[in-house]
Amino acid sequence: MDRRETNRKWYSRFDEKKMLLIIETETEDMEIPAKYEVCGTCDGKGKHVNPAIDSNGLTQEDFDEQGPDFMEDYFSGVYDVPCNECHGERVAPEVDWDRLDEKSTKYVQDWIDDHYTYQAECDRERRMGC
Numbered sequence: 785m786d787r788r789e790t791n792r793k794w795y796s797r798f799d800e801k802k803m804l805l806i807i808e809t810e811t812e813d814m815e816i817p818a819k820y821e822v823c824g825t826c827d828g829k830g831k832h833v834n835p836a837i838d839s840n841g842l843t844q845e846d847f848d849e850q851g852p853d854f855m856e857d858y859f860s861g862v863y864d865v866p867c868n869e870c871h872g873e874r875v876a877p878e879v880d881w882d883r884l885d886e887k888s889t890k891y892v893q894d895w896i897d898d899h900y901t902y903q904a905e906c907d908r909e910r911r912m913g914c
Contacts, residue, residue, distance in 0.1 A: 786835050786839040787825050788832055788839065789839060789868070790900075790903050794807075794895065794896050794900070795816070796808045796813075798818065798877050799815075800877075803818045803880075804816060805818045805877060805879065807892075807895060817879070817884065818877040818878065818879060818880055819877070819878060819880040820875040820878070821875060821876060821877075821878040822874065822875060823867055823869055823870035823874055823875055823876045824876070825867055825868060825869035826869070826870060828874045828875070829874065830867055830870065830872040830873065831865060831866055831867055832864060832867055832868075833858070833864055833865075837858070837863045842858075879896075
């Protein structure tokens with residue numbers, strides 16, 4: 785699971801004016817305090833290599849097969865695209881854990897864990913051809 789290709793958005797909406805992440809539960813919308821952090825996908829660069837180029841990893845053999853121009857282009861940023869998470873903004877909203885009480889912290893962490901568990905399950909099913 786390449787971070788550049790997974791659905792990083794575990795929340796339903798982000799209210800930038802109020803700095804709130806909103807998740808839609810079966811009974812109500814839950815507002816979660818947010819803050820901006822350096823984007824974890826691009827490490828604050830605003831871009832990353834297109835996952836179609838290297839998400840399965842590259843070996844020296846790949847570079848040798850493609851020739852010296854490919855290696856030079858790869859490391860110079862020719863294959864870079866705007867970040868899939870922050871869309872070039874270099875920061876992304878994250879939970880402001882310091883502003884949550886203990887009960888809410890557990891609920892939100894469980895919600896996030898469930899989201900990524902589901903994403904991993906979907907990824908496994910795609911690999912199996914389901």
